[in-house]
Structure formats: C-alpha cells, structure tokens
Amino acid sequence: MASPPEGETFTIDAFHRGRFTLVQPAKGGHRAGMDALVLAAAVPAGFAGLAVDFGAGAGAVGLAVAARCPNASVLLVERSQEMAGYAERSLAHAGNFVLAGRVSLLVADVVLSGKARTEAGLKDRSADFVLMNPPFNDGRDRATPDALRREAHVADEQVFETWLRSAAAILKPRGRLALIARPASLYKILPAMEGRFGSAEIVPIHAAADRPAIRIVVRAVRGARGLSSLMPPLMLHETADNSFTPRAEAINAGEASLFGD
C-alpha cells in the first residue's frame, strides 16, 4: 500500500469540532481547507448511500461527509501515491475510529475511461453521490515529475470534461454530483454537464459580502436537464471585522449543509 515518503513532515489536524482528523503534509498546496469543508456541506445531512470523493487527497472531503452524514459510506479516490498514503494514515488515525469503518480508499486516476476505469475499481452505476474539487482549481502541484507531466495533459480545457465523464459513468441514475470551482470555470462546467447532469443548483461563495465570489459550488442530478437555481450566496467573512459569518462557522463545524438540506 502507498505511504508518505520517508522524512516528510506532516500535521495532524482536527476538523468539525474534532469529529474527524486529517493527517496531511505540513507544507504545500495539498493541505485541506475551507474549500473541502464547503464542498462536503453540499451533501444533505440525511444522505444515505455511497459518496465518492474524486481527487480525495488526504481525505478531507470524504471524511467530512462521513462525519456529518451518519448513513453515508465513502470511497476516497486518489491517484497520487503520496497523497493516498496520507489518506491511509488519516483512516488509521484514532481520531477517525468511529468513521473509518464507513470509509475506504482507492488509488486510481479518475480521468480513466471505459474498461480501464472499471478495472481500476470505479464501477459503472455504483455511486449515489460524487464530490470533486478538481486539482487545477488551486494549482496544487504533484509529487513526481512523471505525475506533473501527466497533469499537464489534463489542461484546463479538459479537466471538467474528463472528471464529469467519469462521475456520470459511476453514478446511479438520479445520483448527484457536487463540485467546487472558480466562478470563471462556469464556461467549462456548464458544457461538460450538458447531456449528463441537470437540475443544477449553484451557490456562489464570497470571502465577504462586498467582494466578487471566489468559488462556486455546483450541485446537479445525473440524467436531469438544465439549471434550476442560482442560490443565495455563502459569505465566509463579516465585512466589519473579517470574522467568520455564523453560516460559515456552522459549515466549518460540520453543523450545517450548504443547500439547507
């Protein structure tokens, strides 16, 4: 099984008021933050079924879903051996003892297609929910030169097309998708959804109420059509003193869902 490189420094961080724990690299763009927690909050608290975390990294999104949704089982999918090693350590950590039985890990590349995807362990029509924070969003680098070269092939133009193709394949009919991205990526996301996902709801995420959105969360239904709603935005910080808004604080704590369900 994969494991972190020798000598790499890491941190052990508690999230959701201690309801889950992440073992992650001490430095670099791999570290999980608010994006992961906001994305995980797109899953309704009452969700039951299999949620698949595409590009799971150390496991933040999937573990947050497992922590907040007691009837969810979770599959973390990560292609980087290094990051999968951190996910493995996260699952083995005592802080995730009550969750770990519902969470599993698959080292696989979500951009695989057809037979190669199935053989890698991503089975057609097996998932009830797919969550994704595609890697180019934060420009995080990859561990090895080989992986970096491979990353270069997944240009901005293609990342949503390939990730959404795989999400559509592994979801059951009426299964749901949630992704977090930059607002500018709407140009790529909407065409990549067409014919695959619909009844889409978008929540703009603003650092503060008087600033443009820094992220969008898009949630949609496999096999449905069109855009249904541009939802009220989530403001992360108060404009007055930059403290978290009550809603952001509740999402941060794993005590609220993003879509109010």
Next chain:
Amino acid sequence: MASPPEGETFTIDAFHRGRFTLVQPAKGGHRAGMDALVLAAAVPAGFAGLAVDFGAGAGAVGLAVAARCPNASVLLVERSQEMAGYAERSLAHAGNFVLAGRVSLLVADVVLSGKARTEAGLKDRSADFVLMNPPFNDGRDRATPDALRREAHVADEQVFETWLRSAAAILKPRGRLALIARPASLYKILPAMEGRFGSAEIVPIHAAADRPAIRIVVRAVRGARGLSSLMPPLMLHETADNSFTPRAEAINAGEASLFGD
C-alpha cells in the same frame, strides 16, 4: 412612422423620480418594470457614447440610460410597429423633453444578419454599449399573428445566439454588452458569448436574500475573453417586511449603478 393601434388604452408612467416618462400599453407583458431599470443600471453613470437598446419596447431601458448618464446618446431598436409606436409617443412626451434630443428610434429586427442588418440601420462597429432584455425572458406576446409566428422561429435555443451575434457586429472593439435573463439561461448565454465577449461580470438578482436568484445581469466586453467575476448579488426586497432594499430603491430611482461604477 409607426403608431399604437386605434383605441388601445395606455398609461403614462414616471420613472427615476420623474426624470423620464414612459407611454406604454395599459395591459400585457409589454409593460416595463424592475427588469428594465436594473438592466439600465449596468451602464456606468459616467458612460459617454452611443448605447443601443435591443428590443426596446416603449423605451424604458434606453430612456433610463439617457436619464442617468448625461453624456450618453441612445438608439432604441424595436421591431414591433405597435411597441415602436409607444416608444415614439414616449420620446414626444413633455416628460422626456430634456432627454429626447439624445434618444432616437429605429424600427428594425435585431436578429437580422449581414447586409440585411446593415441596411436596416444597424451599422457595424457603431455602438459603445448594447443593452438587451431578450423577449422570451418574460414570455411577452407579440401584437400580430404574423409577429407571433415569427417569434416562434426564434426558439429559446437561438435567441441569445442571434441577439449576441448582432450585438457583437454593431459594437466597436472593447464596446460593452449588458443583458438581463433568467439564471437558467446561463447555459445558452455563455456559449453564445464565447469568441465574441469576455471579461464577463455577473450580478445575481434575488427577490429576497433567502431565495434563489430570479434574474442575472451579465456585462461583458467585446473582444475580451472569459468570465471575470460573479459579483455580490442584488437583493430587491428585505426579507423582514418585503420593502425595497436601500440598494434596489437607489437603482429604482436612477441613483445607483449595478456594478458600482
């Protein structure tokens, strides 16, 4: 020149605290409302140049721009003889006396292309700003069976493509576009903008802060690329008592711009 049908009832309504007046049909979906004022507010107060109002109806959007932007000249473009008749009456009304010298009217169909569009009076690279509230947005009907039949040919699929094609043609390089539409139309708007408009800014318009957006205003630059900003939303009403929010009141009064410029 076109004129309203004999015997049709109409109203004379003052907008922007009396700074412009609209002569419009007493009944039906033709009547101008908040959509027109919000769209007009997408033009910066300091704008100087020619603003073209596509599908101008009785002239609400164009007159609102003329009223708020003292250095703007405005061309109202309306294909319906009936509605152009109302626009003509609006321009002749004493309530628009100080504006009327900067506003003209063209009876033409904005979906024309090529030579036919030029011959109809819509000249290439002549405009600094194009504003549009495409007709299918509010499902407003057309005056005559012929026009209704013609409307049917401009299906939802095509309306943004054809209107944006014409807007792109008549705008000068770096000229600007603003449109108001339903959020669901983003699926059609973004592809129709690609290759023509960019640096797009979107303002979601919500009836109230706790409800999904009912409209979006998209503003973009001719010859630029991509989406630049998903802006803070405009909330029209207070959730507590349904009164206008201060910002909506200021836009309604012609005393604020939508993008803060």
